[in-house]
Amino acid sequence: xxxxxxxxxxxxxLGGGDVDPDPDxxxxxxxxxxxxxxxxxxxxxxxHLILSAMRHRARELDDRAHYVAAATFRDGLAGxxxxxxxxxPTSWAARGFVHSLSDSRPMExxxxxxxxxxxxxxxxxxxxxxxxxxxxxxxYARKRTGILMDNGEPEGGRWNFDxxxxxxxxxxxxxxxxxxxxxxxxxxxxxxxxxxLAQWEAEGLRFVGDxxxxxxxxxxxxxxxxxxxxxxxxxxxxxxxxxxxxxxxxPMAHSLLSAPLNLGLLEPxxxxxxxxxxWREGRVPLESAEGFVRQVMGWRDYVWHLYWHFxxxxxxxxxxxxxxxxxxxxxxxLDTAQVKARCLSTALExxxxxxxxHHIIRLMVLGNWALQHAFDPREVTEWFTAxxxxxYPWVMAANVVGMALHADGGRMATKPYAAGGAYINKMTDFxxxxxxxxDRRVGPEACPVxxxxxxxxxxxxxxxxxxxxxxxxxRGLDRLKDRDAxxxxxxxxxxxxx
Ligand SMILES: Cc1cc2nc3c(=O)[nH]c(=O)nc-3n(C[C@H](O)[C@H](O)[C@H](O)COP(=O)(O)OP(=O)(O)OC[C@H]3O[C@@H](n4cnc5c(N)ncnc54)[C@H](O)[C@@H]3O)c2cc1C
Numbered sequence: 001x002x003x004x005x006x007x008x009x010x011x012x013x014l015g016g017g018d019v020d021p022d023p024d025x026x027x028x029x030x031x032x033x034x035x036x037x038x039x040x041x042x043x044x045x046x047x048h049l050i051l052s053a054m055r056h057r058a059r060e061l062d063d064r065a066h067y068v069a070a071a072t073f074r075d076g077l078a079g080x081x082x083x084x085x086x087x088x089p090t091s092w093a094a095r096g097f098v099h100s101l102s103d104s105r106p107m108e109x110x111x112x113x114x115x116x117x118x119x120x121x122x123x124x125x126x127x128x129x130x131x132x133x134x135x136x137x138x139x140y141a142r143k144r145t146g147i148l149m150d151n152g153e154p155e156g157g158r159w160n161f162d163x164x165x166x167x168x169x170x171x172x173x174x175x176x177x178x179x180x181x182x183x184x185x186x187x188x189x190x191x192x193x194x195x196x197l198a199q200w201e202a203e204g205l206r207f208v209g210d211x212x213x214x215x216x217x218x219x220x221x222x223x224x225x226x227x228x229x230x231x232x233x234x235x236x237x238x239x240x241x242x243x244x245x246x247x248x249x250x251p252m253a254h255s256l257l258s259a260p261l262n263l264g265l266l267e268p269x270x271x272x273x274x275x276x277x278x279w280r281e282g283r284v285p286l287e288s289a290e291g292f293v294r295q296v297m298g299w300r301d302y303v304w305h306l307y308w309h310f311x312x313x314x315x316x317x318x319x320x321x322x323x324x325x326x327x328x329x330x331x332x333x334l335d336t337a338q339v340k341a342r343c344l345s346t347a348l349e350x351x352x353x354x355x356x357x358h359h360i361i362r363l364m365v366l367g368n369w370a371l372q373h374a375f376d377p378r379e380v381t382e383w384f385t386a387x388x389x390x391x392y393p394w395v396m397a398a399n400v401v402g403m404a405l406h407a408d409g410g411r412m413a414t415k416p417y418a419a420g421g422a423y424i425n426k427m428t429d430f431x432x433x434x435x436x437x438x439d440r441r442v443g444p445e446a447c448p449v450x451x452x453x454x455x456x457x458x459x460x461x462x463x464x465x466x467x468x469x470x471x472x473x474x475r476g477l478d479r480l481k482d483r484d485a486x487x488x489x490x491x492x493x494x495x496x497x498x
Contacts, residue, residue, distance in 0.1 A: 001066065003029040003086040005094065006050050007392060008264045009057045010220055012113055013087050028061050029084065030054050031076035032069040037200070040386045043209035043355040044197060049389050051193045053218035053263050059189065060219070073097065088112040091393040092312040114261075115304050116268050116297045117141050122305035132306070132411065135159075138298035147272060148293055160294070161287035165239040168427050175249035176241060181256060182229035184222045186214050208334060209352050209387065216259035216356070216389055223260035230255040231274060236284045239291035243360045245428040247346050254358045255292070258390035261300070268296050303398040306412065310397060315381050318401045320409030321416075321460065323374035327383055328495040331375075334387075338497035341448050342434035343424050344369060355389040360427060367404025368419055372452035373495065374459070377407040415469040418456055421447035436498075442482045442489055448498035454480060455490035 004013055014026055032054055037047050058067040070076035083106035089095055090112070101107055112119060125140045126132065139159060142148055148155045169176070194211065201207060217223040234253040241253050260266055272293055279289035307314075330338045334352040339345040347365040350357045357366075362384075370380045381400045385391045402412025421438030425431040431438050436447040441454060457464060457477045464470035477483065 001027040001029050001080070001082060001084055003031070003084045004057070005086075005089050006030075006032075006054050007090055007262055008087055008114070009053055010114075010263075010265045010267065012267050013264055016110060026064070027066060028058075028064050029066045029068070029080060030058050031073050032067070033073045033076060034070070034200070035072045038205055040382060041206045041208050043351075043387045043389065044207040044211045045209060045214070045355045046387070046389045046391070047197055047207060048190070048193050048211070048214060049216055049218060049259060050263070051196070052190050052214065053265070055189045055193065056219045077101070082106075083108070085110060090114075093393070114264050114267065115301045116145060116147075116272070117301050117305070119305065119308065122301075122309070126305075126309060132309075133414075134298060134302050137302050137305075138294060141297050141301060145269075145297070147276070147297065148290060155290070156286045161239060161290050164285075164287040165291050166243045167240045169241065169244040169246050169429060173246065174429065175246060176237065176252055178237075178249075178253060179233050181234070181251050182225050184214055184217055184225075190214055209355055212354060215354050216256065217265060218260075218263070220265045223257070223265040226256055226260065227266065227271060227274060230257065231278045231284070235275060235278060235288055235292060237288065239285070239288035242291055242295075243427055245358065245361055245430065247342070247429055247432075250350055250354075250357070252358060256356075259356075261296075262390050262392055262395065268300060272296055300395075304394055306398040306402070307394040310402075310408070310411065314397050314408065315378060315401050318407040318409075319377055320407055321371075321374065321405070323371075323405065323407065324376055325374045325495060327375055327379045328497070330497040331369075332383065335497075340435040341498040342432075343421075343428065343430040343449065344498060346430055351387050355387055362399075363404055363417055364419055364423060364427070365430075367400070368417065368449065369452065369498075371405050371416060371418055372449070372456040375405075377401050377405045380405060415467065416456075418453055418473075420450035420453035422450065424449060441480070442485045446486075446489065448493065451486055451490050451493075452498075454483070454486055458483070458487055 002014060014028070032051065055067070058065040066080070068076040068079070085108040086098055087110045089098055098107070098109060102109060121144060122137075125137060142154065142159075143152075197207065197211075217226045234251075234255070238253045238255070244252065246252065257266065257271065261268060261271070275284070275289050275292050278284045279286060329335065331348070334348050336345045336348045336352065339348065343365045347357055347361045350361065377400070381396050384400050385393065385396050398412050401407045403417060406413060406416035421431065421436070425438040431447075434447075435445075437445045438447045438450055440446045441451050454477060457470075457473050461474050461477060464474040467474075480486065
């Protein structure tokens with residue numbers, strides 16, 4: 001019997017083992033562990049998505065599926081006899097659990113799946129390297145797979161198209177003017193999940209966020225519809241606007257594929273193959289196809305491998321910037337009523353409404369605020385894990401601890417992704433109509449993100465003065481005439497909502 005975890009739901013998680021090599025004949029075990037949902041206060045839509053996905057998969061597999069709802073995984077396994085096979089799960093904790101079980105019952109553990117590059121390929125790339133750089137890994141993966149390569153050279157003669165990509169939103173635009181994305185239609189399984197979650201809540205489980213219509217795919221059919229829709233309507237301008245954000249257009253030209261990819265419904269290589277077909281057929285420009293491949297094979301694979309490479313203690317032991325501020329209640333509870341800064345209120349409202357925002361909002365609004373205000377990296381990791389529909393431990397570690405918070409002292413990113421309001425004003429329309437002004441550092445109209453940036457630089461001024469990529473910012477701080485007033489203002493702000 002093949003045991004599938006809730007993030008191993010696509011056909012590529014079947015078959016391929018010694019115990020039962022016939023993918024169509026295998027019986028499938030899926031365990032719905034209630035304790036897994038009680039570990040933290042999850043966003044309601046995240047819990048919904050995972051339950052709905054597992055139950056849909058069981059219905060698809062029909063009488064091949066053995067679906068067990070139990071208090072814990074251990075309880076769920078208690079009634080299952082005979083040998084099991086399982087694809088190596090995606091977290092340190094789950095791998096430890098599965099390996100411990102294999103001492104007491106026949107269990108075949110298969111190599112992990114669901115990424116373009118294998119753990120062995122990453123090991124050969126990383127061997128002997130002092131500095132890990134995503135760009136180097138990405139080029140290695142391109143060469144290794146031949147994706148977007150032409151006779152050993154990158155397609156179009158360049159590895160990256162940043163000059164064409166990463167543009168601010170069109171001037172004056174309130175949306176990108178794209179058609180509504182394709183949305184899934186909820187069914188009786190979703191209704192059952194909703195009723196169960198209401199019952200669990202009545203029995204004491206706590207969820208955060210709004211209960212809303214399900215926006216993300218939970219079946220392979222739905223995931224393929226989302227992929228088709230993205231390629232047909234949004235991929236062409238994905239590259240140019242991948243870093244831009246508009247209050248009135250939460251999906252922008254993004255794919256909305258992270259949740260189905262991380263549920264294991266799609267293989268990243270099939271997603272890439274479809275995108276490359278669209279490019280070869282002239283339906284999308286190279287810069288958008290490349291920008292997207294970079295995200296999926298360059299970033300997604302990279303953070304996956306780093307999760308294992310950095311080890312089980314990476315999140316727990318990384319706090320290079322000595323950040324110990326507990327998450328303030330307004331941030332933790334997504335309480336936007338208290339927040340006047342439009343960038344933060346928009347970002348938190350999006351999280352509350354659907355447990356998702358696109359990359360630049362996660363990194364440059366929420367992550368940036370957490371970085372500036374020295375939020376404790378472990379708490380921030382917990383917050384993202386609980387709130388995002390696409391979050392799993394493997395994707396959190398490098399993105400939150402390494403990229404957003406620079407808490408690993410530079411193992412992941414060469415410098416902190418810290419920015420002031422000017423960056424947000426350039427790449428979004430969030431500052432339009434905001435109570436604050438991005439060009440003001442001090443006073444009632446001072447932008448808290450701009451002031452927060454300088455207070456952050458000041459807090460680490462000695463270290464940054466010696467840092468090749470931060471020294472200029474540290475020198476800039478010395479030139480601020482209002483430095484003392486700014487620092488007093490930010491000290492007084494503390495953890496209050498901006
Ligand atoms: C602080 C922070 C937290 C994040 N948390 C998550 C998370 O919980 N789950 C998650 O899948 N991604 C996470 N990301 C990465 C990225 O923001 C999301 O993958 C993306 O916003 C999902 O939307 P999309 O599917 O429309 O992506 P698109 O913009 O359309 O990108 C295509 C795909 O590329 C992959 N991808 C792109 N960047 C990354 C990345 N840095 N890490 C991993 N995959 C990437 C995703 O699978 C995504 O679906 C995080 C990034 C930051 C900075």
